[in-house]
Structure formats: structure tokens, C-alpha cells
Amino acid sequence: MKKLLVSIILVNLLAACASQKPIEPEAAAPEPAPVVEAPAPAAAPAPVVEVDPLNDPNSTLAKRSVYYPFDVSAVQDADKPVVQAHATYLSEHPNRTVRLEGNADERGSNEYNLGLGQRRANGVKQMLLLGGAKASQIETVSYGEEKPRAAGHNEAAWSQNRRTDIKY
Amino acid sequence: MLLRVLQSLAGSLFLLHVSMASAELSIEIIGAGENQIPVAIVPFGGDAKLALAIKDVVVSDFLRSGLFRMIDAEGKSPHEIAEVSYPDWQARGAEALVIGSVAVQSNGRIEARFRLLDVVKQTELAGQAVSASEGQVRAVGHRIADLIYEKLTGDKGVFSTRIAYVNREGQHFRLVVADSDGYNEQTVLSQNQPIMSPAWSPDGSHLAYVSFETGHAVVYIQSLYTNQRKLLAGFSGTNSAPAWAPNGKQLAIVLTRDGSSQIYLIRPDGSDVRRITFSGEIDTEPNFSPDGQYLLFLSDRGGSPQIYRMPAKGGPAERMTFGEGANFSPRHSPDGKGFVFNHRVSGKFYIALQDFQTGQMELLTEGGWEKKPSFAPNGKLIMFASEARERGILATISSDGRVKQRMFTRSGDAREPVWGP
Numbered sequence: 001m002k003k004l005l006v007s008i009i010l011v012n013l014l015a016a017c018a019s020q021k022p023i024e025p026e027a028a029a030p031e032p033a034p035v036v037e038a039p040a041p042a043a044a045p046a047p048v049v050e051v052d053p054l055n056d057p058n059s060t061l062a063k064r065s066v067y068y069p070f071d072v073s074a075v076q077d078a079d080k081p082v083v084q085a086h087a088t089y090l091s092e093h094p095n096r097t098v099r100l101e102g103n104a105d106e107r108g109s110n111e112y113n114l115g116l117g118q119r120r121a122n123g124v125k126q127m128l129l130l131g132g133a134k135a136s137q138i139e140t141v142s143y144g145e146e147k148p149r150a151a152g153h154n155e156a157a158w159s160q161n162r163r164t165d166i167k168y
Numbered sequence: 169m170l171l172r173v174l175q176s177l178a179g180s181l182f183l184l185h186v187s188m189a190s191a192e193l194s195i196e197i198i199g200a201g202e203n204q205i206p207v208a209i210v211p212f213g214g215d216a217k218l219a220l221a222i223k224d225v226v227v228s229d230f231l232r233s234g235l236f237r238m239i240d241a242e243g244k245s246p247h248e249i250a251e252v253s254y255p256d257w258q259a260r261g262a263e264a265l266v267i268g269s270v271a272v273q274s275n276g277r278i279e280a281r282f283r284l285l286d287v288v289k290q291t292e293l294a295g296q297a298v299s300a301s302e303g304q305v306r307a308v309g310h311r312i313a314d315l316i317y318e319k320l321t322g323d324k325g326v327f328s329t330r331i332a333y334v335n336r337e338g339q340h341f342r343l344v345v346a347d348s349d350g351y352n353e354q355t356v357l358s359q360n361q362p363i364m365s366p367a368w369s370p371d372g373s374h375l376a377y378v379s380f381e382t383g384h385a386v387v388y389i390q391s392l393y394t395n396q397r398k399l400l401a402g403f404s405g406t407n408s409a410p411a412w413a414p415n416g417k418q419l420a421i422v423l424t425r426d427g428s429s430q431i432y433l434i435r436p437d438g439s440d441v442r443r444i445t446f447s448g449e450i451d452t453e454p455n456f457s458p459d460g461q462y463l464l465f466l467s468d469r470g471g472s473p474q475i476y477r478m479p480a481k482g483g484p485a486e487r488m489t490f491g492e493g494a495n496f497s498p499r500h501s502p503d504g505k506g507f508v509f510n511h512r513v514s515g516k517f518y519i520a521l522q523d524f525q526t527g528q529m530e531l532l533t534e535g536g537w538e539k540k541p542s543f544a545p546n547g548k549l550i551m552f553a554s555e556a557r558e559r560g561i562l563a564t565i566s567s568d569g570r571v572k573q574r575m576f577t578r579s580g581d582a583r584e585p586v587w588g589p
Contacts, residue, residue, distance in 0.1 A: 115429035
């Protein structure tokens with residue numbers, strides 16, 4: 001009885017194997033891909049792709065320079081919203097760090113201008129701290145008059161060089 | 169070396185305009201001293217090539233000083249006193265005559281002997297041997313020029329001194345040390361980041377300077393013999409304005425590590441940092457007095473950049489400059505009696521002098537983009553940064569304002585000059 005059972009099982013297995021004989025791939029046109037109809041997903045919210053506001057050219061954060069009148073180091077009213085925007089950004093993104101580079105026009109000794117650039121950068125730092133940034137996120141340096149953006153003994157050049165740059 | 173001499177009379181003033189090209193500096197001389205001493209130099213006997221080289225150096229040194237008028241020595245070649253015919257030189261208008269001999273020793277050393285003769289009194293004013301190692305013929309010439317200069321003017325010569333400056337070409341910066349006539353140029357640092365404020369150690373062996381190579385201003389001290397350098401100060405923020413004490417054992421520098429630019433003392437190895445100003449504003453450009461007791465410095469604590477003086481070890485500061493305008497970059501005169509500085513008024517920069525006793529400011533230049541004055545070691549010449557032909561140049565002016573030089577580097581802008589010891 002057992003022998004018959006085994007035989008029947010074996011025959012069935014053989015038949016199964018036979019029916020599962022691998023099909024020789026045909027050089028002819030491939031079979032049409034099976035159309036799978038997946039059930040439509042439930043109305044889930046579209047995935048959110050985070051756009052870093054730093055990369056938005058229309059954002060206030062796109063402004064990365066603060067300008068000054070001659071011999072002045074305090075942030076001017078016109079630039080306060082810019083500095084505040086960066087302060088807010090830094091407080092919301094504690095992993096972000098920023099380097100403030102202070103500059104001056106050429107109308108002083110090179111060393112005095114180095115000090116003036118540093119005082120300008122420090123002033124921006126103070127405002128960032130008041131606006132919620134952490135000191136560990138901010139580095140301040142000065143280039144004095146050594147890296148002017150514009151050359152020339154005139155106010156058009158000087159006004160461009162009296163500046164603190166905010167660099168991420 | 170090309171020597172082109174133009175003379176023009178302007179009223180009763182002789183305007184001597186001389187141009188000469190050296191290895192890297194093209195030098196123009198304008199003006200003349202109140203009394204120009206007529207001197208004749210006979211090429212030395214012995215090694216003809218060395219003799220000509222020595223004469224060239226002495227002549228160009230004398231012309232650069234503006235204090236001498238060269239008398240032609242053509243056709244005469246006395247090398248010993250016995251060979252000198254004084255009437256010949258009196259006829260040519262000379263008041264002083266230089267003769268001598270030069271030879272190369274078996275060990276390669278150059279040995280020269282010279283005599284300085286008073287043509288009018290027919291006496292010897294000086295006679296000396298000067299020697300140097302092989303290849304140092306310019307040093308021999310400068311030394312002889314120094315000795316003659318001292319004998320005839322009463323002041324120490326500075327022909328054997330060196331200068332340091334920064335040459336900028338586009339984004340490329342080079343810190344250069346050279347003889348004061350531009351020869352024997354040595355590049356101390358070459359990079360694409362700014363270099364500022366070179367400062368000579370009192371013995372001339374080291375240069376402190378500010379470099380931006382790490383992204384912010386830090387101070388290095390570099391040996392001019394080995395080219396090895398060490399970071400003196402690299403605190404966060406700005407490290408700058410190094411100034412050596414006359415005994416070479418400490419420096420004053422400016423750090424912003426505590427907020428604003430303040431003055432600190434520091435040892436040459438970077439240790440023992442002590443803060444000595446506490447204004448909370450911008451205090452910078454410290455400069456030691458020759459006796460090491462005082463510092464002159466720039467501060468805007470009073471509302472505008474002005475010059476102050478304080479004890480070098482710390483203490484209350486006394487304001488030195490008043491009146492209209494702003495004042496920067498003070499440097500003591502070598503005799504300690506006054507200082508040179510930069511005066512800015514109505515948009516122009518001037519080189520100015522002030523005597524400690526009178527407190528009176530005297531403008532030395534006509535005004536323009538003139539910055540960073542420093543004295544030659546004899547206190548008779550001042551070098552500063554200026555502009556001409558739309559380039560940054562080095563300029564010198566005699567302390568009486570009469571003799572001026574403009575020095576053009578081969579290309580680029582020369583800036584941040586400082587006279588060495």
C-alpha cells in the first residue's frame with residue numbers, strides 16, 4: 001500500500017515537473033507584459049519635498065550682504081530685516097553655521113580697516129544672537145580693505161566695499 | 169645699469185631728476201639737498217671688474233641720497249695719496265675725492281681699501297679697509313658709501329639697510345625683502361591670499377607679518393636665514409599689527425579674541441599673552457619707543473581715529489593728535505624725539521611729523537594716497553606707500569622734505585613697505 005502511495009506521489013510529482021518544464025525562450029516577439037492592476041492607493045497626502053529657504057532666490061535670505069555708511073559699524077535700518085531673517089533661519093536650523101566676513105573701504109590705514117571690518121562683522125553677530133542664533137553657529141572674520149569687491153578711489157567703489165558678507 | 173641724468177634750473181633751485189633701474193625696482197629721484205657736496209670717485213686700482221662694480225654702487229647710492237653731485241673722474245687714476253694732484257680736482261670743482269684699491273684674496277674674500285680726501289684742505293678725512301665674502305661686492309660698495317656719507321654729512325648712512333614690502337598682482341601677493349636699492353630680492357612668502365604688516369625684528373633676522381592664508385588674519389614670525397616660520401597668534405577673529413619691542417624679547421599685537429581690536433603683549437614664541445588696552449573700541453598699530461618704555465598707537469576711542477601714547481607695560485593713554493581730520497599709523501623716530509604718521513583730512517592722506525616737545529604737526533608731503541610711513545634707521549629718510557601712474561609704488565622723502573624718490577616694482581602694486589634695521 002505504501003509503495004503505491006509513493007508511486008502515486010512520484011507520478012504526480014513527475015507530472016508537475018513535466019508541466020513545469022522550462023520554456024525555451026523564443027526569439028520571437030516577447031510576450032506582452034502582464035498588466036497588473038494595483039488597487040488605487042488611498043487618498044494619502046502628496047509627499048513633502050523640503051525646499052531650503054536658503055536656496056530660494058525670492059526669499060529675504062537670498063540677501064547675503066549688509067552695507068554701511070563711511071566709518072560706521074552698526075547695522076543700518078534698511079538691513080535689519082535681512083539680518084533678522086538670517087537669525088530666524090539659524091535658530092530654526094541649529095545645524096547650520098555661518099561665517100560673517102567684514103570689509104571696509106580704503107580710506108583708513110590697512111590695520112584700522114581690519115579692525116573696522118571685524119567690528120562690522122561682530123555687530124551682525126550680535127544681532128543674530130539677539131534674534132535666536134547660537135554663538136557656536138557663527139564665525140566672524142575681517143578682510144579690512146584687502147579684498148575689495150570694487151576698485152577705484154570713488155564712492156561708487158567705496159560704498160560696495162563697506163560691507164559684511166554672510167556666508168553659509 | 170642705465171643712468172640717465174636730467175638737470176633743469178627752476179629759479180635758483182637745482183632740480184636733479186635721476187632714473188635708474190635695478191634688479192626689481194625702478195627708482196626715480198626728484199629734488200636735491202640744500203647743499204650738494206661735489207665728490208669725485210676714481211675707480212679703484214687692482215681688480216678692474218670689482219673696481220667698476222664698487223664705483224657703480226657708490227655713485228648710485230650717493231645720487232639716491234640727493235646730497236651729492238658727482239664730479240667726472242675721467243682721465244685721472246690715482247690709487248694712492250702720493251699720486252693725487254689736488255689742483256686737478258679743485259679745477260674740476262670737487263670738494264671730496266675717493267681713491268682706493270680692491271683685490272680678491274686666496275680664500276675668495278673681497279678686500280677693498282679706500283681713502284676719502286678733502287680736496288680743498290688737501291687732507292685725508294678717512295681711510296679704511298672694507299671686506300666681504302665672495303660675491304658680496306655690492307655690500308662692499310654700500311659699506312664704503314655709508315662710511316663716506318657719515319664723514320661728509322655727520323649722519324649715519326643707510327645704504328646697507330634693507331626694506332620689506334608686499335607686491336600685489338591681481339590676486340597674487342608676494343612678501344619681499346630687498347636691499348634698500350632694490351637688489352638682492354628675497355621672496356619671503358608667495359600666495360593668493362593677502363599679506364600685510366611686515367615687521368622687522370630689531371636685529372633684522374626675522375620678519376613678523378599678517379597672512380590670510382588660513383581664511384582669517386593670523387600673525388607669523390619667519391626667519392630670514394632659514395625661512396622657517398612659526399605661528400605667533402592665531403586666535404579666533406583677527407590677529408594683526410605685530411610690533412617688536414627694541415630688545416626683541418616681546419611684541420605688541422592686536423587681537424579681537426575678546427571682541428574689538430585691542431592691544432596685547434606676547435613673547436616671540438607665542439606665550440604669555442597679556443592684554444594692555446581696554447577701550448572696547450579699535451586700538452591698533454602699536455609702535456614701541458626706541459627705549460622700549462612707551463607705545464604709540466591708533467585708537468578711535470574718542471570718536472575718530474587718533475594717535476595716543478601709553479606706557480608699554482600698560483596704563484593710561486594720552487592723546488597726541490588733535491584738530492581736524494583723522495590720524496593713523498604712528499612710528500617713533502629713531503632718536504625718540506617725535507614720530508611720523510598718516511594724517512587724513514578732506515579725503516587726502518599726508519605724511520606728517522610731530523615733535524613730542526612742541527606737539528606741533530608738520531605736513532611733509534603734498535597729499536594723495538600716501539600711507540604707512542616708516543623711518544630709515546638714521547632718522548633722515550621716511551619710506552611710505554604711494555601711487556603713481558595708477559600703480560602702487562614705494563616712495564621715500566628726506567625728513568627735511570627736499571629729496572624724494574619713487575620706486576616702481578617691475579609689475580603689480582607695491583604696498584605695506586617698512587624700512588629694516
